[in-house]
Ligand SMILES: [Fe+2]
């Protein structure tokens with residue numbers, strides 16, 4: 451009887467994984483499946499340790515002869531990602547289960563450490579050394595950084611071979627992102643890196659590629675976007691260093707020079723022989739990345755031209771660009787926290803400067819707009835996200851401070867105006883924050 455309860459749990463867990471692959475995160479079907487899985491776990495009443503050894507699955511020191519068919523897809527995914535064991539506490543709830551399944555679906559690599567679920571490779575679990583994982587990620591990042599530096603230098607000199615190298619580098623970056631997000635770690639950690647030009651180009655490339663993958667665009671397009679993101683600020687070569695590193699607000703004439711970098715970049719790229727056949731997105735994204743989704747940014751399009759439409763790649767790169775610029779230490783300001791940066795992205799999306807749906811997807815990708823995150827709402831209340839809706843950007847279901855559950859996708863509901871810091875201390879965004887279209891964002 452008890453063994454049946456364990457089999458039922460494994461069956462439910464496998465079903466949850468398959469359900470999440472079919473339905474979006476936070477959908478009714480996924481939540482219902484997670485609820486059933488946690489109920490099955492509660493019926494089993496004990497922690498579950500699953501170990502994968504070759505083709506065998508060991509649960510509670512017992513080799514499972516007949517692995518439920520429903521569990522096989524999850525088993526295969528975990529093995530492909532490099533997981534060798536999973537420990538699920540007896541009191542893991544539906545939130546714990548959905549968070550872990552989300553990590554598997556998004557191809558997160560070992561280790562995974564939730565409060566009730568841990569998973570990893572057997573070696574890593576024994577060592578319990580997150581530093582070594584970060585070191586490995588940083589080394590991978592530094593390798594890409596050196597290559598990015600060469601590519602950018604080649605392209606700045608208008609060498610056509612730079613296009614071939616750029617393609618090779620971004621293919622390697624995109625392939626690495628397809629199996630995990632470890633390249634995100636250095637971006638999170640290295641806020642004070644000296645060579646901003648190259649780290650910024652690489653970070654925007656990594657973040658834009660991950661966002662494009664999350665939006666499920668074709669592999670070919672992900673590579674094209676990655677390459678365009680890597681080259682988006684090439685035009686800054688023409689902007690004097692003292693303007694790029696200027697402390698405080700720019701004088702009007704300096705600001706005019708700064709605003710020229712998108713058109714300088716597009717022109718520089720168009721001068722490289724073969725650029726349009728190699729990747730026609732390169733000059734497009736270089737030219738459009740500061741225009742803003744509502745075209746309130748720069749360069750301004752002449753009014754007598756037909757309605758100018760921004761390529762969606764430019765909209766994606768713009769989000770990664772703002773995020774990375776705000777998260778990095780600059781000579782004229784400190785790095786902003788993830789919460790503050792996210793608040794600014796939401797504010798810019800609400801104002802129409804950034805694409806709302808892509809910002810929403812980006813913040814889900816960065817684990818910001820996910821259950822458990824505290825937010826402030828436009829009616830002055832505060833709450834915690836309990837569920838995200840697919841198809842309703844920036845409108846999750848929130849439980850407010852009075853315990854009232856509010857679906858922000860319902861018309862006339864308040865909007866999120868701030869993502870709160872994860873620590874107890876709350877930091878409010880000052881009115882004079884930076885925005886996508888009006889600041890240099892260098
Ligand atoms: Fe730029």
Ligand SMILES: [Fe+2]
Nearest residue numbers: 683771891892
């Ligand atoms: Fe940039």
